[in-house]
Amino acid sequence: MTTQGVNELIQKWVRPEVRAQKAYHVPSAAGYVKLDAMENPYTWPEPLVNEWLQVLREVSLNRYPDPAAQQLQEQIRTTFAIPPESAVLLGNGSDELIQMILMAVAGLGRIVLAPEPTFSMYKIISTNVSVRYHGVPLKNDFSLDLDATLRAIDELQPAVVFIAYPSNPTGNLFSRSEICSIIEDAPGLVVVDEAYSAFCDDSFIDVLTEYPQLLILRTVSKLGLAGLRLGFLVGGRDWLHELDKIRLPYNINVLIQASAEFALRHYPVLLDQTRRIRAERERLAGALKVLPGVESFPSQTNFILFRVAAGRAGELFQRLKDRRVLIKSMHGSHPALHDCLRVTVGTPEENDAFLGALKAVL
Numbered sequence: 001m002t003t004q005g006v007n008e009l010i011q012k013w014v015r016p017e018v019r020a021q022k023a024y025h026v027p028s029a030a031g032y033v034k035l036d037a038m039e040n041p042y043t044w045p046e047p048l049v050n051e052w053l054q055v056l057r058e059v060s061l062n063r064y065p066d067p068a069a070q071q072l073q074e075q076i077r078t079t080f081a082i083p084p085e086s087a088v089l090l091g092n093g094s095d096e097l098i099q100m101i102l103m104a105v106a107g108l109g110r111i112v113l114a115p116e117p118t119f120s121m122y123k124i125i126s127t128n129v130s131v132r133y134h135g136v137p138l139k140n141d142f143s144l145d146l147d148a149t150l151r152a153i154d155e156l157q158p159a160v161v162f163i164a165y166p167s168n169p170t171g172n173l174f175s176r177s178e179i180c181s182i183i184e185d186a187p188g189l190v191v192v193d194e195a196y197s198a199f200c201d202d203s204f205i206d207v208l209t210e211y212p213q214l215l216i217l218r219t220v221s222k223l224g225l226a227g228l229r230l231g232f233l234v235g236g237r238d239w240l241h242e243l244d245k246i247r248l249p250y251n252i253n254v255l256i257q258a259s260a261e262f263a264l265r266h267y268p269v270l271l272d273q274t275r276r277i278r279a280e281r282e283r284l285a286g287a288l289k290v291l292p293g294v295e296s297f298p299s300q301t302n303f304i305l306f307r308v309a310a311g312r313a314g315e316l317f318q319r320l321k322d323r324r325v326l327i328k329s330m331h332g333s334h335p336a337l338h339d340c341l342r343v344t345v346g347t348p349e350e351n352d353a354f355l356g357a358l359k360a361v362l
């Protein structure tokens with residue numbers, strides 16, 4: 001078949017909303033100070049790595065994994081103090097859980113709502129499963145516009161509302177009482193995405209049982225295990241029972257199960273690392289605050305969003321890159337993020353490298 005023939009078939013069969021997209025782009029970071037993806041920069045002490053490898057040595061790669069990942073589920077319940085009456089559903093990253101939720105509600109006329117700007121996957125996955133996505137703009141200070149959100153909920157009757165708490169890419173924590181108003185008003189599910197819970201002091205876990213339509217999404221990615229791809233959803237048993245029907249069998253492979261269980265048994269190691277990251281976040285925020293021409297936003301996460309002089313974000317991003325420092329330019333991704341850049345908090349040395357390079361290029 002000719003190239004033209006293949007293109008005609010693609011036009012005919014691949015859905016227009018899929019054809020219109022670009023594949024999720026991840027730039028190569030080899031040789032860079034990598035501060036673009038909210039990763040924990042720390043590795044594990046050598047003796048623990050050896051113990052970990054010992055555990056992996058025992059894993060039966062010839063067998064299918066435990067389909068329910070029982071041991072890992074129990075470890076997650078203990079580590080994160082999940083209320084006993086709530087259920088837990090595991091995903092290959094929280095992205096997969098977002099996909100399961102959206103697949104469960106997808107259908108003609110179904111709408112998903114989120115305050116915007118927010119985590120890009122809510123919209124991308126909605127598009128991919130043919131669910132209409134509606135963003136409600138945040139206020140200029142990136143707080144929730146509660147009136148506009150409640151109005152949109154009443155008008156559109158969304159099947160799901162996604163709220164990142166703290167939020168990505170803005171880094172702030174929304175008002176807890178405003179989120180409660182949204183939960184009370186929503187006609188369907190409200191998913192509070194706590195991907196950054198290790199970097200803030202609040203969570204909706206303790207009110208799960210008060211709100212039967214609330215689901216909490218967590219991930220080990222930002223905590224320090226981004227390579228594993230493990231997320232979990234916590235909520236009422238009946239909801240999760242339905243979502244579990246969408247889950248592909250064995251979605252959590254044997255190596256993830258064994259690794260995550262081992263890592264979470266040594267949770268204090270991760271906690272120590274996230275404490276260091278939080279301390280560095282405060283130092284980095286302080287240093288950005290005094291830089292002329294830089295407006296940085298408060299962060300309860302492991303990254304900081306900051307705005308530079310109008311029209312300079314692209315140029316500064318590139319000049320940092322020329323100095324082997326990779327961050328993320330948010331300019332152009334959403335109108336509210338004009339002239340914004342986002343830097344992940346790294347080790348003290350990495351942060352110094354970033355600050356030095358930024359001062360030089362400003």
Ligand SMILES: *Cc1c(COP(=O)(O)O)cnc(C)c1O
Nearest residue numbers: 093094095119164168195219221
């Ligand atoms: C990074 C991020 C996720 C994705 O987590 P994975 O478990 O790595 O798929 C989900 N939600 C928010 C808000 C994030 O920033």
